[in-house]
Amino acid sequence: MIIDSEKASPLGHEFHDPRVVRVGMLGFGTVGTGAFRMLADNREAIVRKVGVPIEVTRIGVRDLVKPRIADRNLITADLHSIVDDPQIDVILELMGGVEPAGELIERALLNGKHVVTANKELLAKKGTHLVRLAAKQGLDLHYEAAVGGGIPLIQPLKHQLAGNDVLKMMGILNGTTNYILTKMTEEGLDFDAVLKEAQEKGYAEADPTSDVDGFDAQYKLAILSSIAFGKEVLPDSVHREGIRGISATEFAYADMLGYKIKLLGIVEACGPNRILARVHPTLIPKAHPLGRVDGVYNALWLEGDFVGDIMFSGQGAGSEATGSAVIGDLIDICRNIRLGGAGNMIPFEYGMETLPIEQVRSRYYLRIQVKDRPKALGCIATVFGNCDVSLAGMEMKTLPEGRGEIVFLTHPCIEGQFLRALKAMRNIHIVDRINSWMRVEGTA
Amino acid sequence: MIIDSEKASPLGHEFHDPRVVRVGMLGFGTVGTGAFRMLADNREAIVRKVGVPIEVTRIGVRDLVKPRIADRNLITADLHSIVDDPQIDVILELMGGVEPAGELIERALLNGKHVVTANKELLAKKGTHLVRLAAKQGLDLHYEAAVGGGIPLIQPLKHQLAGNDVLKMMGILNGTTNYILTKMTEEGLDFDAVLKEAQEKGYAEADPTSDVDGFDAQYKLAILSSIAFGKEVLPDSVHREGIRGISATEFAYADMLGYKIKLLGIVEACGPNRILARVHPTLIPKAHPLGRVDGVYNALWLEGDFVGDIMFSGQGAGSEATGSAVIGDLIDICRNIRLGGAGNMIPFEYGMETLPIEQVRSRYYLRIQVKDRPKALGCIATVFGNCDVSLAGMEMKTLPEGRGEIVFLTHPCIEGQFLRALKAMRNIHIVDRINSWMRVEGTA
Numbered sequence: 001m002i003i004d005s006e007k008a009s010p011l012g013h014e015f016h017d018p019r020v021v022r023v024g025m026l027g028f029g030t031v032g033t034g035a036f037r038m039l040a041d042n043r044e045a046i047v048r049k050v051g052v053p054i055e056v057t058r059i060g061v062r063d064l065v066k067p068r069i070a071d072r073n074l075i076t077a078d079l080h081s082i083v084d085d086p087q088i089d090v091i092l093e094l095m096g097g098v099e100p101a102g103e104l105i106e107r108a109l110l111n112g113k114h115v116v117t118a119n120k121e122l123l124a125k126k127g128t129h130l131v132r133l134a135a136k137q138g139l140d141l142h143y144e145a146a147v148g149g150g151i152p153l154i155q156p157l158k159h160q161l162a163g164n165d166v167l168k169m170m171g172i173l174n175g176t177t178n179y180i181l182t183k184m185t186e187e188g189l190d191f192d193a194v195l196k197e198a199q200e201k202g203y204a205e206a207d208p209t210s211d212v213d214g215f216d217a218q219y220k221l222a223i224l225s226s227i228a229f230g231k232e233v234l235p236d237s238v239h240r241e242g243i244r245g246i247s248a249t250e251f252a253y254a255d256m257l258g259y260k261i262k263l264l265g266i267v268e269a270c271g272p273n274r275i276l277a278r279v280h281p282t283l284i285p286k287a288h289p290l291g292r293v294d295g296v297y298n299a300l301w302l303e304g305d306f307v308g309d310i311m312f313s314g315q316g317a318g319s320e321a322t323g324s325a326v327i328g329d330l331i332d333i334c335r336n337i338r339l340g341g342a343g344n345m346i347p348f349e350y351g352m353e354t355l356p357i358e359q360v361r362s363r364y365y366l367r368i369q370v371k372d373r374p375k376a377l378g379c380i381a382t383v384f385g386n387c388d389v390s391l392a393g394m395e396m397k398t399l400p401e402g403r404g405e406i407v408f409l410t411h412p413c414i415e416g417q418f419l420r421a422l423k424a425m426r427n428i429h430i431v432d433r434i435n436s437w438m439r440v441e442g443t444a
Numbered sequence: 445m446i447i448d449s450e451k452a453s454p455l456g457h458e459f460h461d462p463r464v465v466r467v468g469m470l471g472f473g474t475v476g477t478g479a480f481r482m483l484a485d486n487r488e489a490i491v492r493k494v495g496v497p498i499e500v501t502r503i504g505v506r507d508l509v510k511p512r513i514a515d516r517n518l519i520t521a522d523l524h525s526i527v528d529d530p531q532i533d534v535i536l537e538l539m540g541g542v543e544p545a546g547e548l549i550e551r552a553l554l555n556g557k558h559v560v561t562a563n564k565e566l567l568a569k570k571g572t573h574l575v576r577l578a579a580k581q582g583l584d585l586h587y588e589a590a591v592g593g594g595i596p597l598i599q600p601l602k603h604q605l606a607g608n609d610v611l612k613m614m615g616i617l618n619g620t621t622n623y624i625l626t627k628m629t630e631e632g633l634d635f636d637a638v639l640k641e642a643q644e645k646g647y648a649e650a651d652p653t654s655d656v657d658g659f660d661a662q663y664k665l666a667i668l669s670s671i672a673f674g675k676e677v678l679p680d681s682v683h684r685e686g687i688r689g690i691s692a693t694e695f696a697y698a699d700m701l702g703y704k705i706k707l708l709g710i711v712e713a714c715g716p717n718r719i720l721a722r723v724h725p726t727l728i729p730k731a732h733p734l735g736r737v738d739g740v741y742n743a744l745w746l747e748g749d750f751v752g753d754i755m756f757s758g759q760g761a762g763s764e765a766t767g768s769a770v771i772g773d774l775i776d777i778c779r780n781i782r783l784g785g786a787g788n789m790i791p792f793e794y795g796m797e798t799l800p801i802e803q804v805r806s807r808y809y810l811r812i813q814v815k816d817r818p819k820a821l822g823c824i825a826t827v828f829g830n831c832d833v834s835l836a837g838m839e840m841k842t843l844p845e846g847r848g849e850i851v852f853l854t855h856p857c858i859e860g861q862f863l864r865a866l867k868a869m870r871n872i873h874i875v876d877r878i879n880s881w882m883r884v885e886g887t888a
Contacts, residue, residue, distance in 0.1 A: 156604075320752065
């Protein structure tokens, strides 16, 4: 067992001036501006909590021309000069993207600087290396803002919930898709129309891939899973499906059956050192705590062996909420610098086994179109029965020319069984079309 | 300004044996048993997080005869021998009550031991003194379990949310009363009947005073307020009303108007160093996040100037959930012992001004009985108008003999104004009786 929390030696940080903590920022976009404003607006209270003032002494940006709320003299395009500045104690990395952010953080740590980052993609892909480097250097690397914006999730998982074996987590981890799905639910609109509106309002990017195809949630679930289960979970081992192509019909049926459709990140313990992690559109009962989290809100629902089920919710993105998490981390680091305790990180090991999605045990929603409604039900029920999939509910609609649409809800079964049933159904001549299927969570 | 986070000198703890952390427990009731079981059941994972094993070496109880799940050899009735035992590193105080718990914790701190406590009454009444003593000694005093059972609330408030000016907090802080109010809502039963059932099920104590009269919630709100606003808030400065005497009629009207009745702890910033804190039955919209927290669940809703509104919910009591918080604290302390960083506490000062309840700005629910329904409305509306209280909603019911029952909802006003209106109403001869009134929170 390797424990990367062992501080080999107190290398790291030399405290330059006991009367002030000096901060360098990399990136000054949405999150950077929010963090900077919080430091300015709540300066007095923050000084009281830290014991000394926090001064932002350098801000690195890509575009020097763009107007900024910070003093022009602080701003530079030479990012390396910031991580190399011997006067700076803490780096806030708020630029995003894997490189050059990763290289800059590594250099900052090697230069003995503590780091706060909100960079979920970098952490998901290279977090283990960076956390180990920080621990080896006796430095803090904090990243509360990377998941759930301002909602405290990462530190509570690491600390207050640390005694629990986590059994299952389910999260609404992406505000853009939750906004889109909420609009589709409430207004019966199609995906493309809502996406366009979200882009106009600034809730979705011009290229929405990272959000709507589930990459953003995949990174965040990988980070949460790594912490909850104490071993590295890389994003590639998290099954991922986005929300494109969910039709308005599905929302109507979900509503009729008492469900909402949410893009959930779900991870479950499946035995020692074995988990199954996945991001996909999911039917969740309206009465489930997650079924009530709408709009741009994020939430994490967690089941631990001792704590039972708990939930955290709030604004998962935005300048101010995310800035709040960055400054919370910064305050902790400043107190650690003054009073000791930096680099005290929970171990982060390798060797987690992740199961493929075919092995998941889930309930399923299935919508199919049949040629001959009276005969179809018997045939389909037989196929389900042959594959050991038992049915929990059903809705039917008559279509023209004797056709019909049938929606099924199954009891829990292994996905492989369900897929076998689907395959068999494709060979039944009265089944016109398998319109869609989705996984279902929560007790009805 | 006095900052009690200053560690005068690294007095405190001497680390006795680097191969194990030794723990002494005071009290072995519901919470103690849960914490002990968690340490045993999840031993391997906890050792991995701490780096060394945690051993419970002494358990102090009042009743030596009662059967326990722990080895008899560990158990003693001599509590002082535990806090004086030079081999013990950490004390878990889980006995409750102000004394002798307070004296034992003080002695443990003076003897250089870190402390975890779940004792809300002690912390509310003497927490400032104990926290300052711990900080002076360079020791940790953690108390996550004191509020909200297993839900991480205290540490997130101290750390991840530390950059925020807290504007308002509202919490369902007592599981017993929430269970009783939920039952009264769902089953239309009277308080006495539900209390009896709760006592039989073990959800309420034989003497239910602490819960149903709001003392327990008052202690918890005092603790949360002290942390959120950075200055000591004593329980006596928290206005307190319990849930006795809420009639089934109120639940019926609340439901009709789209509300639930909850015992809320509410604290608001009212200017620099000035807050108003109160515990009382409150009408809260069914659609508000707190309106959906039922049964024995607890929740804290918080509004910060940067983080916006966030919410935490989960099981607020019980052996396992509360044990989870105790062990989370213990793991943190053990890591601080091994890696440094103990005694790093956020300042806790004196000098908070708390406003009296008459100055609260709230909406109100009022139910009155009138002799002459047709004439009454005009008279009452005039009284409200004269006191500058404007009306937001109304329900009426015809009673025998020309009498009627009227329920009003007001727009926000200062409580003093509302009370003046009530007083004036008592002098109107067609007003038979002022049946009841309650404060209303949340936007409808």
